[in-house]
Amino acid sequence: TSVNINEMLDLILKRLKPIAEKQHVDLVLESFRPVTAEIDEVKLTLAITNLVENAIKYNKEDGWVHVSLNADYQYFYLKVEDSGIGIPEDSLEHIYERFYRVDKSHSREIGGTGLGLAITRNAILMHRGAIKVFSTEGEGTLFTVRIPLNYIA
Ligand code: ATP
Ligand code: MG
16 A cells, blocks of 8 residues: 655654664654555554664664655655664675574663564565664664565555
């Protein structure tokens, strides 16, 4: 079905706002254009929620999370960028595996099962989309997502 992606993101961020505030993380959404797309709203809502939730929980005191939405004639593009603890280079290839969590005392004390990103990636691939990660340990992480506007199951 046709989904208003701007509204979907508004809702996702609204729901995560209290968690961000509790961690003193500034959560900002920047929508560069209106986007509607043929997507499975339930699955992509979960996928994006996982990304933003990670960006909040693997962050630092007084950190920030920046979510942005853009589109061209074929795809919409999502960026989730954070000022958090980052992901070590040798962990990057494993983060989409089920139950994988970076083995750092730092992230160990943060709760989680290690399923979030596996679910996120599956949902994005199901839409014939793509996800990429860029990260620097101690500085932060950027996830980029690309989803076709007209996905046919
Ligand atoms: P769950 O999402 O199932 O509650 P989780 O957050 O540990 O648990 P994933 O979302 O799959 O699991 O993430 C896997 C691991 O990747 C995390 O445990 C964490 O070590 C690392 N990670 C994911 N996102 C980030 C991020 N934005 N910054 C730093 N590390 C991250
Ligand atoms: Mg997670």
